[in-house]
Amino acid sequence: xxxxxxxxxxxxxxxxxxxxxxxxxxxxxxxxxxxxxxxxxxxxxxxxxxxxxxxxxxxxxxxxxxxxxxxxxxxxxxxxxxxxxxxxxxxxxxxxxxxxxxxxxxxxxxxxxxxxxxxxxxxxxxxxxxxxxxxxxxxxxxxxxxxxxxxxxxxxxxxxxxxxxxxxxxxxxxxxxxxxxxxxxxxxxxxxxxxxxxxxxxxxxxxxxxxxxxxxxxxxxxxxxxxxxxxxxx
Amino acid sequence: xxxxxxxxxxxxxxxxxxxxxxxxxxxxxxxxxxxxxxxxxxxxxxxxxxxxxxxxxxxxxxxxxxxxxxxxxxxxxxxxxxxxxxxxxxxxxxxxxxxxxxxxxxxxxxxxxxxxxxxxxxxxxxxxxxxxxxxxxxxxxxxxxxxxxxxxxxxxxxxxxxxxxxxxxxxxxxxxxxxxxxxxxxxxxxxxxxxxxxxxxxxxxxxxxxxxxxxxxxxxxxxxxxxxxxxxxxxxxxxxxxxxxxxxxxxxxxxxxxxxxxxxxxxxxxxxxxxxxxxxxx
Numbered sequence: 001x002x003x004x005x006x007x008x009x010x011x012x013x014x015x016x017x018x019x020x021x022x023x024x025x026x027x028x029x030x031x032x033x034x035x036x037x038x039x040x041x042x043x044x045x046x047x048x049x050x051x052x053x054x055x056x057x058x059x060x061x062x063x064x065x066x067x068x069x070x071x072x073x074x075x076x077x078x079x080x081x082x083x084x085x086x087x088x089x090x091x092x093x094x095x096x097x098x099x100x101x102x103x104x105x106x107x108x109x110x111x112x113x114x115x116x117x118x119x120x121x122x123x124x125x126x127x128x129x130x131x132x133x134x135x136x137x138x139x140x141x142x143x144x145x146x147x148x149x150x151x152x153x154x155x156x157x158x159x160x161x162x163x164x165x166x167x168x169x170x171x172x173x174x175x176x177x178x179x180x181x182x183x184x185x186x187x188x189x190x191x192x193x194x195x196x197x198x199x200x201x202x203x204x205x206x207x208x209x210x211x212x213x214x215x216x217x218x219x220x221x222x223x224x225x226x227x228x229x230x231x232x233x234x
Numbered sequence: 235x236x237x238x239x240x241x242x243x244x245x246x247x248x249x250x251x252x253x254x255x256x257x258x259x260x261x262x263x264x265x266x267x268x269x270x271x272x273x274x275x276x277x278x279x280x281x282x283x284x285x286x287x288x289x290x291x292x293x294x295x296x297x298x299x300x301x302x303x304x305x306x307x308x309x310x311x312x313x314x315x316x317x318x319x320x321x322x323x324x325x326x327x328x329x330x331x332x333x334x335x336x337x338x339x340x341x342x343x344x345x346x347x348x349x350x351x352x353x354x355x356x357x358x359x360x361x362x363x364x365x366x367x368x369x370x371x372x373x374x375x376x377x378x379x380x381x382x383x384x385x386x387x388x389x390x391x392x393x394x395x396x397x398x399x400x401x402x403x404x405x406x407x408x409x410x411x412x413x414x415x416x417x418x419x420x421x422x423x424x425x426x427x428x429x430x431x432x433x434x435x436x437x438x439x440x441x442x443x444x445x446x447x448x449x450x451x452x453x454x455x456x457x458x459x460x461x462x463x464x465x466x467x468x469x470x471x472x473x474x475x476x477x478x479x480x481x482x483x484x485x486x487x488x489x490x491x492x493x494x495x496x497x498x499x500x501x502x503x504x505x506x507x508x509x510x511x512x513x514x515x516x
Contacts, residue, residue: 060330065330068332072493076496105285105288106293109289135290137293
């Protein structure tokens with residue numbers, strides 16, 4: 001067994017309240033209750049600035065600077081949510097989101113991925129999802145398989161995203177709308193079966209999550225998607 | 235023994251090194267951008283490298299419970315290639331990132347006019363972004379290089395107590411200390427400093443403002459040299475508090491000048507166990 005484990009004591013904090021499932025108003029309310037007074041003041045100023053001066057100005061817009069410094073202003077555990085709110089306040093369109101993603105740290109990229117479901121109604125931002133799915137950074141992978149991917153990712157790429165989650169240990173609960181997308185998917189079932197056979201042949205355990213997804217492929221999808229925040233996409 | 239390696243090039247190291255470093259007590263490190271061994275030919279390849287120092291490397295480090303920060307700059311050697319110099323125009327948008335704790339490594343390689351220009355410009359960038367600077371002293375003609383470096387620092391907007399002079403040795407330590415800058419020493423298997431000489435310098439000059447690093451990279455180097463210096467300090471009669479000052483508190487104090495040092499390593503994988511560095515399937 002070659003899996004490595006870091007000392008648990010050194011892994012102290014996970015981002016609290018994953019921002020993805022929440023609409024921005026809820027996110028704003030939740031975040032405000034967790035931030036210190038100075039961080040809250042900084043965030044409110046940043047949101048006001050972003051709302052007043054959206055778009056692109058000069059080499060780097062003020063709201064993009066705020067996006068970059070959100071970690072040190074709000075604390076790492078609140079940075080995802082703060083960045084999502086700034087992106088909303090700036091009304092970032094697919095072109096702006098793409099620029100921010102490409103010029104961003106892993107944390108900024110994660111925030112862009114989280115913001116997609118509420119900011120981009122169509123499939124324009126799919127290349128960002130596909131970029132994140134090519135990485136091996138589990139934080140990006142988990143952010144990529146949210147509602148936006150569930151809505152827009154083509155079947156082949158979505159199946160590979162499922163498999164990649166199983167490969168890299170991203171819990172399948174991170175996969176938005178899993179029940180609907182996996183339901184009656186015979187090709188996904190084949191891929192999962194082959195992966196289980198490969199693990200077994202190597203004498204390695206089959207991830208428990210694999211069995212859960214496999215079970216879903218054997219049932220019909222629910223009549224209505226569980227994630228239709230705008231009611232626009234099937 | 236808690237260890238902060240203030241200068242190590244993890245891009246050039248294996249994941250096994252992260253594991254060994256954690257086992258040796260390393261809980262934080264700073265990775266300065268540097269010359270990769272193969273000359274670059276365009277700014278774009280710098281940007282991919284900077285992105286890696288702000289993305290993949292912190293992820294790898296966090297899987298082993300190590301906080302990863304970086305310093306970004308156009309390195310002295312490549313400051314001489316006009317194809318690379320335009321990366322200076324890209325630096326401002328990188329220097330605002332959360333994990334960037336200094337401008338560096340900058341300084342002299344061959345002491346050319348192009349290096350003068352890049353050093354002065356990047357000291358100004360550090361001042362503009364309220365960041366300290368990590369300044370490499372040259373391997374060849376070192377004492378003359380240190381003096382020229384100090385001249386440029388004195389003319390800059392950055393005060394000496396926000397400058398870390400690195401790769402110092404017996405010939406440069408006194409003038410470097412008199413300048414008021416922080417003092418960095420790289421401990422190597424064959425070149426630069428070794429453990430015994432490092433301890434002798436600590437005995438002569440004391441632990442104040444002294445940082446010890448492995449500067450481990452793609453050459454013959456050892457990412458555990460920080461620990462070995464700590465062990466020898468204890469064996470030679472230094473206290474645990476002295477060791478903690480040199481190997482932890484001094485780097486925390488220097489890079490803390492950025493206001494961006496964050497030593498509480500966030501769990502980075504959602505499972506606390508999944509390890510995508512292994513590419514899956516292991």
